[in-house]
Structure formats: structure tokens, C-alpha cells
Amino acid sequence: MAAATRKKSKAKKKAATKKKSARKSAAKKKTTKKAVKKKVTKKKTAKKKTSKKKVAKKKTTKKKSASKSRRKSASASKAAAYSPPAKLSISFTVNGAQVETDVPAHTSLLYLLRDLGFTEVKNGCEAGDCGACTIMLDGLAVNACCMLGVQANGSELETVKGIGTVDNLHPIQEKFIELGGIQCGFCTPGMIVAAKALLDANPSPTREEIKVGISGNLCRCTGYVKIIDSIEAAAAEMATK
Ligand code: FES
Ligand code: FES
Numbered sequence: 001m002a003a004a005t006r007k008k009s010k011a012k013k014k015a016a017t018k019k020k021s022a023r024k025s026a027a028k029k030k031t032t033k034k035a036v037k038k039k040v041t042k043k044k045t046a047k048k049k050t051s052k053k054k055v056a057k058k059k060t061t062k063k064k065s066a067s068k069s070r071r072k073s074a075s076a077s078k079a080a081a082y083s084p085p086a087k088l089s090i091s092f093t094v095n096g097a098q099v100e101t102d103v104p105a106h107t108s109l110l111y112l113l114r115d116l117g118f119t120e121v122k123n124g125c126e127a128g129d130c131g132a133c134t135i136m137l138d139g140l141a142v143n144a145c146c147m148l149g150v151q152a153n154g155s156e157l158e159t160v161k162g163i164g165t166v167d168n169l170h171p172i173q174e175k176f177i178e179l180g181g182i183q184c185g186f187c188t189p190g191m192i193v194a195a196k197a198l199l200d201a202n203p204s205p206t207r208e209e210i211k212v213g214i215s216g217n218l219c220r221c222t223g224y225v226k227i228i229d230s231i232e233a234a235a236a237e238m239a240t241k
Contacts, residue, residue, distance in 0.1 A: 095162030112149030131217030181230035
């Protein structure tokens with residue numbers, strides 16, 4: 001009897017273990033199914049995202065290329081519409097000689113004069129700072145770089161060459177040579193024109209007035225003292241004549 005009971009309990013135990021393992025495997029299967037589902041969903045979302053990104057990228061590229069082509073066509077039509085500025089016919093005198101010429105409206109008086117061969121008008125800064133381009137326009141000292149060529153129409157211009165010649169120097173030129181008012185000489189044409197304009201307006205200036213008179217002209221060599229001495233001496237000499 002005892003053997004039969006033991007057999008029965010063993011069989012019971014076996015059945016219980018089987019049931020347990022069946023439950024376990026069912027649970028396992030469920031979990032794997034869930035995991036697979038999750039994976040698939042993840043993949044799907046990633047795919048969706050990527051395709052969305054691709055569409056957005058395509059749209060931006062399209063937009064960019066459209067605006068590029070629009071810009072291209074706009075600049076092409078601009079270029080087609082551009083025509084070089086018309087030249088204007090003007091006339092004036094330089095150092096007493098009549099000049100008639102055609103000049104584009106945007107050309108500065110400095111460029112115009114130098115192009116016409118008046119290279120004694122120096123190009124220092126083209127900004128009205130150095131005074132190297134100083135000339136007389138109707139009796140007034142002006143910076144040729146700060147004027148348009150067309151503005152000289154009908155005017156009388158004078159450069160350093162009109163103030164005196166090599167054979168017949170003006171007292172200002174003589175004194176510049178005599179007293180060392182010239183060193184490299186780059187500022188000299190403008191400086192002498194400025195001095196002439198000063199002495200025309202004020203024949204016996206004080207040293208302070210000379211300094212003010214040439215304050216628009218820069219010299220990198222002389223330190224100005226010799227230039228002021230030269231102008232002062234020229235004024236004194238001119239007063240005796
Ligand atoms: S070049 Fe005209 S002021 Fe300097
Ligand atoms: S002499 Fe040289 S810049 Fe004046």
C-alpha cells in the first residue's frame with residue numbers, strides 16, 4: 001500500500017512540474033511576442049521619421065535651388081540693363097590753356113587732370129586728407145580728388161606749373177628750394193598751391209596764419225618748420241616788389 005501511495009504522490013509531483021513548466025514556456029512565448037511587436041513598432045517609427053526627414057530635405061533643396069535660379073536670372077537681367085555712363089562734354093582752362101574734353105560723370109577732377117597729362121597734380125589719398133592734389137579753381141585752393149571733373153566745366157584752373165616755370169620761378173618756389181621746404185617733393189605741388197592761395201588772400205601772414213593756411217596739406221619729410229620759413233620768406237620778398 002505504501003508503495004502505491006508513493007507512486008501516486010510521485011505521479012502527482014510530476015504532473016505539477018509539467019504544468020509549471022508549461023505555464024513558464026507560455027509566459028516566455030508571450031514575452032518574446034511582445035518584444036518582437038515592440039521591435040517592429042520601433043522600426044516602423046524610425047522608418048517614418050527617416051522618410052519625413054527625407055521629404056523635408058528634398059523640399060528645402062528644391063526651395064534653395066529655386067531662389068538661386070531666381071537670383072541668377074535677376075542679376076542677368078540687371079547686367080543686360082547696365083550701360084556704361086555717358087560722357088559729358090566740358091571745357092575749362094588749365095594754366096591759361098583751353099581744354100575741351102568728354103568725361104564720364106563719375107570721374108574725379110584729379111583723375112581727369114592726370115589723364116589729360118597734368119601729372120603735377122599728385123594723387124596721395126583720394127579722400128581730401130593729404131592735400132597733395134591741391135589746385136586753384138577760380139582763385140580758390142581745392143582738393144581735386146574731392147571734386148568731379150564735370151564740376152570744373154567753365155572754370156579757370158591753376159596747377160603748380162602755372163605758378164612759375166623752371167626759368168621763371170615764383171618767389172614761393174624759390175624760397176622752398178633755398179630754405180629746404182622741399183625734400184622728397186611729393187607734397188610740394190600741393191603745398192606751393194596752398195601757399196599761393198594763402199598769400200593771394202593775405203600777403204603778410206603771421207606764422208600762425210601760415211600754419212592754418214597749410215593745415216590741409218601733409219608733409220612726411222620736413223617737419224613743416226622749413227615750409228613755414230619758406231612761405232614767410234616768400235611773403236617778405238613779395239612785399240618788397
Ligand atoms: S589726394 Fe586729394 S587730398 Fe589727398
Ligand atoms: S617733402 Fe616729402 S612729403 Fe613733403
